[in-house]
Amino acid sequence: MDNITRICRKCGQEKPLSEFVRDKTCASGYRHTCKQCDREWRRKWDAENAEKRRERKRKWYAENAEKRRERKRKWYAENAEKRREWNRKWYAENPEKCREWNRKWLIAHPEKVREYKRKYYLANAEKFTERCRKWRIANPEKCRERNRKRGINDCKSLTDRYLRDKLRRNNLPITPETIDYKRIQLKLYREIKKQTDYERN
Numbered sequence: 001m002d003n004i005t006r007i008c009r010k011c012g013q014e015k016p017l018s019e020f021v022r023d024k025t026c027a028s029g030y031r032h033t034c035k036q037c038d039r040e041w042r043r044k045w046d047a048e049n050a051e052k053r054r055e056r057k058r059k060w061y062a063e064n065a066e067k068r069r070e071r072k073r074k075w076y077a078e079n080a081e082k083r084r085e086w087n088r089k090w091y092a093e094n095p096e097k098c099r100e101w102n103r104k105w106l107i108a109h110p111e112k113v114r115e116y117k118r119k120y121y122l123a124n125a126e127k128f129t130e131r132c133r134k135w136r137i138a139n140p141e142k143c144r145e146r147n148r149k150r151g152i153n154d155c156k157s158l159t160d161r162y163l164r165d166k167l168r169r170n171n172l173p174i175t176p177e178t179i180d181y182k183r184i185q186l187k188l189y190r191e192i193k194k195q196t197d198y199e200r201n
């Protein structure tokens with residue numbers, strides 16, 4: 001059979017019959033194009049169609065994005081109670097994992113935590129003030145001790161509270177700028193004092 005040859009209509013090369021696929025629809029019983037040309041054609045067709053398929057898919061997603069979002073939203077709304085129930089159950093069954101997730105979330109979102117705390121405090125300000133007042137009345141000793149410690153720390157760290165108090169005592173205006181100014185002034189003063197103390201000894 002190898003000595004019978006055939007010319008490929010595509011590449012024009014003369015090749016043995018074994019290089020052509022059998023095809024009963026052709027008069028000769030073999031395809032007009034050689035196996036290699038067939039392979040190349042198939043590869044090209046696949047590549048072109050893959051691109052077309054991708055393009056169609058992309059278009060479909062773009063055209064249906066709104067619809068899909070809407071469907072998702074509806075599903076969530078319809079299953080809200082079910083989801084809440086499922087979540088509750090899951091949380092109850094996985095307390096360790098939940099705590100771990102919460103801990104990670106809190107670390108990853110410090111600004112959200114601050115905002116949440118601030119809002120919570122504002123919403124419950126009266127309750128907090130009242131609770132603090134009661135605590136102070138019930139624990140005069142602890143209160144004094146805490147104030148003393150706080151005072152030492154404020155003085156050492158030059159906190160806003162400490163600086164506001166200083167300004168108030170000197171009848172100076174209390175603004176963010178004057179607070180900053182006072183802080184710089186006190187820092188300088190302390191540095192100089194430290195230096196002179198050192199030189200004296």
Ligand SMILES: [Zn+2]
Nearest residue numbers: 008011034037
């Ligand atoms: Zn060929």
